[in-house]
Amino acid sequence: MNDIEQLYQDSETFRDHLATVDKKGKRIWIYPKKPAGWFYKVRTYTSWLLLAILIGMPFIKINGEPFMLFNVLEGKFILFGIVFTPQDLHLFALAMVTLMVFIVLFTVVFGRLFCGWVCPQTIFMEMVFRKIEYWIEGDANQQRKLDKEPWTSDKIIKKGSKHIIFFLIAVLIANIFLTYIIGVDQVGKIISEPINMHVVGFAAMLIFSGLFYGVFAFMREQVCTTICPYGRMQGVLLVPDSIVVHYDFVRGEPRGKIKKTNPVSDIQQEVAQAALKSANGQDTIAESPIKILGDCIDCKLCVQVCPTGIDIRNGTQLECVNCTACIDACDGVMDKVSRPRGLIRYDSYNGIQKGKRHLLNTRVIAYSAVLVILIVFQAFLLGTRNSVETLVLKTPGQLYNVVDDIYYRNVYNWEVINKTAEDIQNIEFKLVGVPGSRLEVVGTKENIISPKQGLAKGVMMLDIPKTAMKTTKRKIKIEVYSNGKLIDEATTNFLGPIK
Numbered sequence: 001m002n003d004i005e006q007l008y009q010d011s012e013t014f015r016d017h018l019a020t021v022d023k024k025g026k027r028i029w030i031y032p033k034k035p036a037g038w039f040y041k042v043r044t045y046t047s048w049l050l051l052a053i054l055i056g057m058p059f060i061k062i063n064g065e066p067f068m069l070f071n072v073l074e075g076k077f078i079l080f081g082i083v084f085t086p087q088d089l090h091l092f093a094l095a096m097v098t099l100m101v102f103i104v105l106f107t108v109v110f111g112r113l114f115c116g117w118v119c120p121q122t123i124f125m126e127m128v129f130r131k132i133e134y135w136i137e138g139d140a141n142q143q144r145k146l147d148k149e150p151w152t153s154d155k156i157i158k159k160g161s162k163h164i165i166f167f168l169i170a171v172l173i174a175n176i177f178l179t180y181i182i183g184v185d186q187v188g189k190i191i192s193e194p195i196n197m198h199v200v201g202f203a204a205m206l207i208f209s210g211l212f213y214g215v216f217a218f219m220r221e222q223v224c225t226t227i228c229p230y231g232r233m234q235g236v237l238l239v240p241d242s243i244v245v246h247y248d249f250v251r252g253e254p255r256g257k258i259k260k261t262n263p264v265s266d267i268q269q270e271v272a273q274a275a276l277k278s279a280n281g282q283d284t285i286a287e288s289p290i291k292i293l294g295d296c297i298d299c300k301l302c303v304q305v306c307p308t309g310i311d312i313r314n315g316t317q318l319e320c321v322n323c324t325a326c327i328d329a330c331d332g333v334m335d336k337v338s339r340p341r342g343l344i345r346y347d348s349y350n351g352i353q354k355g356k357r358h359l360l361n362t363r364v365i366a367y368s369a370v371l372v373i374l375i376v377f378q379a380f381l382l383g384t385r386n387s388v389e390t391l392v393l394k395t396p397g398q399l400y401n402v403v404d405d406i407y408y409r410n411v412y413n414w415e416v417i418n419k420t421a422e423d424i425q426n427i428e429f430k431l432v433g434v435p436g437s438r439l440e441v442v443g444t445k446e447n448i449i450s451p452k453q454g455l456a457k458g459v460m461m462l463d464i465p466k467t468a469m470k471t472t473k474r475k476i477k478i479e480v481y482s483n484g485k486l487i488d489e490a491t492t493n494f495l496g497p498i499k
Contacts, residue, residue, distance in 0.1 A: 018225060019309035019319060029147075030221055031140040032130075033304040037328025046117060047127040054120065058179035058187075063421035065453070070180055076453065082382070083419050083453055087389055091381055098374040105367040107237045109359055111244030115230065116322035121215075121223055124173065126307060126323065129166060129216045136162045140304065166217045167209070174208035221308045224321055231318040238316065240349040241358045245322045247313045247344050248352050252296035255313070258337060295339050302326035302344060312344060388424065388450075389417040390480050390490040395459065400495045407438070407463040408496050414441075415457040416480060416488070418450040425449055428481040431462060438463040439478075462494060469496035 020028050060067040062081035069078035077084040077092050084092040106114065115122055136158050137143045149155055179187045182201070190201040215223055224231060238244065296313065303311045305325040310317050312326045330344040351357040392414045401409040418424050427448040431439045441448070442459040450456035468474070473493050480488040 019311075020221060020225060027222075028309065030307065030309045031143050032307045032309075032325070033140045033301070033329075034134050035305045035325040035328050037331060039324035039328050043117060043324065044127060047123045050118065050123060051127075055176055058176070058184040065421055066183055068180060069183060071182060073181070083421075085417060085419055085453070087417055088385070088419070091378070091385065094374070094378055094381070098371070098378055101367060101371045101374060104233075104237060105364065105371055107233065108239060108242060108363055108367060111238060111242045111316075112231070112234060112320065112322045113243075115224065116245075116324060119321075121228070122321055122323065124169075125216055125220060128169060130307075132165055132169075133162060136165075163217060167213050170213035170216065171205070171209045173212045174205050177208055177212075178205060221319075225308055225319045231321075234316070234318055239361060239363055241351075241361055243346055243348055243351075243357075243359075244316055245312060245320060245324060245327060245344065246316070246347045246349065246352055247296075247302075248342070248347070249313070249315075250352055252294040252313070252343050254294055255296035255298040256293040258297050295334070295343050297333065297337060299333055301329040301333055305329045316349075386488060387418075387420045388480070388488045389419070390478075390488045391415045391417070392460075392478055392490045392492045394492065394495070400497065403463055406465055408466055408469060408494075409461055409463050410494050412460050412462065412492065413457070414460055414490075415455050416448075416450045417455045418452055421452050423449055423451050424456075424482050424487070426481075426483045427456060428484075429460060430479045430481065432477050432479055434464055434468050434476060436465045436468070464494055464496075466496075469494070472496055472498050 020030060022028055057068055058066060065081065065083060066078055067081055069076065071077065075086040075089075079092075079095060103114070133143070137146055146155060146158065175187055175191070178190075178201075186201070190198040190205065195202050219227075300311075302313065303309070303326075305328070306312070307323060307325065308319040308321060310319045312320065324346075327344050327346075331341040334341050334343055348357050392412050395411045395413050398411045401411075403409045414429070416424065416427055425447060427450060429439055429441065431437045440461045440463075442461065448456055448458075462476070464474070464476075473495055475491060476494050478490045478492070479486055480490065
């Protein structure tokens with residue numbers, strides 16, 4: 001291996017390890033420098049809006065039901081005011097598949113933009129907890145200094161107050177999280193009523209509070225770099241035309257400090273040119289070396305502001321959450337050295353290398369087609385979805401009975417599932433298409449009610465004339481009425497003797 005190959009290989013060693021873990025596997029604590037710039041301001045305002053939506057969403061109700069609810073305990077899900085019961089599991093599953101395809105398509109086009117701008121983990125970490133840390137402990141260098149100092153009263157006050165505030169915010173996040181599972185009304189009862197009335201709910205609140213506190217106070221970027229699978233998906237989802245945070249290696253290399261005379265060694269020249277030739281799909285090294293430096297002055301501010309500790313100049317990495325902190329830092333430096341902004345920017349690999357962007361490619365078109373099909377199919381299923389669902393099934397272990405010389409009898413279990421936000425009153429059943437038949441609901445009440453988002457169930461007996469049974473099994477239809485209005489139909493089988 002010659003010197004050029006060795007230097008080029010050494011430049012790729014960053015892919016062999018995480019920026020937050022040393023060679024012994026020990027955690028490297030990240031102290032990101034406080035970012036500032038246009039993107040950071042926009043992200044801050046966007047975060048305020050998203051936090052307001054996250055906190056306010058549980059209080060929005062449609063027909064007395066939450067706008068969004070994911071009650072896995074009771075198998076009740078509400079998306080945009082539409083209630084999904086266990087009988088609608090296929091619709092909910094299809095909605096989740098549609099969402100996943102959308103995320104895949106969005107990632108192919110815009111990379112990990114979701115992580116930097118929308119993900120709750122990033123918003124809470126960078127726009128809430130990190131800001132509090134800067135306010136109490138100061139910027140990165142001050143935090144390092146404080147951590148190395150002995151435990152003085154000043155350090156105890158700063159660390160103690162920070163973690164107390166962190167835990168209180170974690171409690172708030174836990175309660176918000178619970179409102180999406182059990183509803184804001186139930187969370188309000190857990191908070192306002194005695195603990196002994198809601199032991200399980202209070203325990204869940206404490207567990208979630210502890211989890212969120214641990215994530216934002218200690219785990220931090222490890223959630224994005226080692227736990228969340230979305231970062232690893234980039235390797236199979238991103239294409240050369242995906243728009244992500246990129247360093248313009250064509251314009252920036254070879255990097256170096258600004259000096260009156262700053263010669264570049266022959267080896268450095270050849271390695272940089274070899275890298276560019278390799279990126280362009282060429283195997284030969286340029287004969288004439290690069291004689292001038294690029295726009296990158298190697299200040300490393302892009303590394304210092306990165307919340308995951310990476311060097312964006314090494315290229316796209318799974319740890320990058322597209323938070324744009326490096327863009328703001330680099331733009332500020334470019335302004336100071338009187339060079340154009342955008343050395344680090346949102347762009348595609350092909351946009352930097354070839355100067356051309358092609359958002360529409362085979363993968364984007366394929367994912368878009370699948371997404372459109374799923375959306376149309378989902379809309380069709382929702383449009384044809386009944387708000388009432390009736391099940392009539394033969395009672396297990398029961399065959400037909402001979403009532404008398406005229407009738408055969410079958411016994412059935414019935415359920416009327418109400419998916420609406422109102423009670424269904426005065427439910428009646430009618431067997432149609434079989435003249436002379438009889439239907440009796442066992443233990444009939446004057447008013448059979450199926451409660452909202454609930455069900456009514458019971459037992460019924462059907463008597464069919466023997467003359468109507470031409471075969472061993474006959475399909476029958478039962479109509480369901482509420483206050484004299486037809487609301488649903490159910491089909492089942494009536495069994496008779498073997499002919």
